[in-house]
Amino acid sequence: MNRNIVRYAAAVLLLAVGLLLPTITGGGGTTTLLEQVFTFGAFAMSYDLLLGFTGIISFGHAMFFGTGAYIMGICLVRGNASTLSFVCGAMLAVVVSVMLSLVVAFLSLRMKDTYFAMITLAVGQTFYVLAGSRALQPWTNANDGITVFVPDWLNSDYAIYCLCFLFCVAVAFLLFQFVKSPVGVILKGIRDNESRMVALGHSVFRYKTAAFVISGIVATLAGALFVIAEMFVSTQVFDVSTSINVLLMTIIGGTGTLFGGLLGAAVILIAQSEFSTLAGTYPMFNDYMILFGVLYVLVVLFLPRGILGTILQERGRRRWTTRFLNSNR
Amino acid sequence: MDVFLTLVIGGIGDGALYFLIAAGLTLIFGLLQVINFAHGGLYLWGAYMATFLYAVTHQFWLALIVGAGAGAVLGIAMERGLLGRLYHHGTNQILITMGVMLILSEFVKVPFGVNGLNAPTPSFLSHSWLVGHVVLVEYQWFTIVVGAMVYLVLHWLLRRTRLGMVIRAGVENAGLVEACGIPIRNVFTVVFALGAALAGFAGALAGPYFGSVTPGMGLDMQLTAFIIVVIGGMGSVQGALVGSLLVGVVTSFMSFYFPSLSVLVTVLVMAVVLLVRPQGLFGEARAAA
Structure with a gap:
């Protein structure tokens, strides 16, 4: 009981600090960066559901x-930035993401995991080309991108920040409940020993599909928020580098830890913005993607649990050894 | 009819180039059970090294050999340095090869810039003829002939030599081959180097074929090659050939008649194949599931 009170107090405190963060750090560029951290954090957590848990x-x-970004952008532009178009955009984004994830899952999840990686790469790149194609220009404005206006009640940095932050908290909470649920446990079972889960009679394909659909919904909503935070959307959101970035965030933060994605998003986005500032004076920092690539390979090879995963592992080890020593005494 | 023939020849030319990439990819997957997500990076470096060398020395054959060599060296380094320690760890292998792809395609921008280089066709291959109304481009025919020769050499290598026998046996059961006293790890390296050399060689050919080399060409080609091996069946060289020609000809027709749809069509073909025959046209069911 006592522990619960402490937990609730900590949660409320965390929420309050989160909501007040922009006033502490000062507005402008920092708030934009924080908005990005929270949208990409939610995106990375959705990705961890696939990579780390399944x-x-x-x-x-x-x-x-x-x-998500394009649907929200197009809805806001067509609906003259009304609140209704915002709601419609979010709902439509969810519906489309469910259909898309079901189609891709049906095509690729029945086979080996290597197929899934290849097919998602190919389908993802098709979206990139389609978004920039002439045929869809009336909707997507091809390579020029769309400038988006947001509803009045969202028309301040702080309002958008709060939306991003609360969305990220909600995603973190819901995904955490999900991975602790019986379905989440089965997903971890699939990750650790797929053939055993098949032998136990679980329909591995259905569970993988469920994970993919849920992950897709969260990623789509994160994209929809991203366009609101940036007020602009271009084909860049479909670029393979976006997929690689979220992979990088998840891996560096820690696969299979869920909250590692948020940590990774913070690390990568802050590093990126620092590098871009440095590149102004030292042009060699324009090539920071190479550094990220090397870092990525090194983390996969030598720190496969990422930052948060390694911390948790160390903490677990220390707890276990102290308990062991105490009981011996 | 003339348009038809021109499009078919163009499609076969593209297909010949695709085949060189897809064959390496499928060979590596067949034996090592690794999908090399850095394959496009090897192709990219082959293309840049060959184009650079040709611009400096004007030795076309030397440029081709160096392109293949660049691919092979990178491939051996990858297999020995990174993949070797990760066998039986599928997820991390996929992640590592993608990381190498990222490094290779970013690093190429450092010495050569982001805008790409012109890749001129050597003068003795730059003729073109008009037969009836059909355009015959010499370099296209050269690529087709080279592609056909590579297919025949691979076929001979796999079916008529001792190494090919070991490779085919390794595809069936690598553990058993090792138990027979054959150092299968070395065979892995040889096959990976062979596939990587094919990718680098294809890059060296592709420069003059497309007229220029750009940092993005690696990923584009890799995606096409993935679609091809999924269509043809992973692990099958015949499948890679049929898939390459199919994708080449279909893309050639679609980009002429419905240019806006040409991207979708290859993905749709892949989707249909996956629905009807998930293991691919020439693949074996157990390799897919």
Whole structure:
């Protein structure tokens, strides 16, 4: 009981600090960066559901992010930035993401995991080309991108920040409940030993599909928020580099830890913005993607649990050894 | 009819180039059970090294050999340095090869810039003829002939040599081959180097074929190659050939008649194949599931 009170107090405190963060750090660029951290954090957590909890790799997760961004952008433009168009955009984004994820899952999840990685990469790249194609220009404005206006009640940095922050908290909470649920446990079972889960009579394909659909919905909504935070959307959201970025965030933060995605998003986005500032004076920092690539390979090779995963592992080890020593005494 | 013939020849030319990439990819997957997500990066480096060398020395054959060599060296380094320690760890293998792809395609921008280079066709291959109303481009025919020769050599290698026998046996059961006293790890390296050399060689050919080399060409080609091996069946060289020609000809027709749809069509073909025959046209069911 006492522990619960402490937990609730901590949660409320965390929420309050989160909501007040922009006033502490000062507005402008920092708030924009924080908005990005929270949208990409939610995106990365949705990705961790696939990579860290189900053990399947998608190289095309940007297709959801981009779909959400474009649907929300187009809805807001067509609906003259009314609140109704915002709600319609969010709902339509969810419906489309469910259909998209079901189609891709049906095509690729029945086979080996390597197929899934290849097919998501190919489908994701198709979206990139389609978004920039002439045929869809009336909707997507091809390579020029769309400038978006937001409803009045969202028309301040702080309002948008609160929306992003609360969305990220909600996603973190719901996904955490999900991975603790019986379905989440089965997903971890699939990750650790797929053939055993088949032998136990679980329909592995259905569970993987469920994970993919849920992950897709969250990623799509994160994309929809991203366009609101940036007030602009271009084909860049579908680019393979977006998929790689979210992969990088998840891996560096820690696969299979859920909240690692948020941590990774913060690390990567802050590093990116620092590098872009540095590149102004030292042009060599324009090539920071190479550094990220090397870092990525090194993390996969030598720190496969990422930052948060390694911390949790160390903490677990220390707890276990102290308890062991105490009981011996 | 003339348009038809021109499009078919163009499609076969593209297909010949695709085949060189897809064959390496499918060979590596068949034996090592690794999908090399850095294959496009090897192709990219082959293309840049060959184009750079040709611009400096004007030695076309030397440029081709160096392109293949660049692919092979990178491939051996990858297999020995990174993949070797990760066998039986599928997820991390996929992640590592994608990381190498990222590094290779970003690093190429450092010495050569982001805008790409012109890749001129050597003068002795730059003729073209008009037969009736059909355009015959010499370099296209050269590519087709080279593609056909590579297919025949691969076929001979796999079916008529001792190494090919070991490779085919390794595809069936690598553990058993090792138990027979054959150092299967070395065979892995040889096959990976062979596939990587094919990718680098294809890159060296592709420069003059498309007229220029750009940092994005690796990923584009890799995606096409993935679609091809999924259509043809992973692990099958015949499948790679049929898939390459199919994708080449279909893309050639679609980009002429419905240019806006040409992107979708290859993905749709892949989707249909996956629905009807998930293991691909020439694949074996157990390799897919």
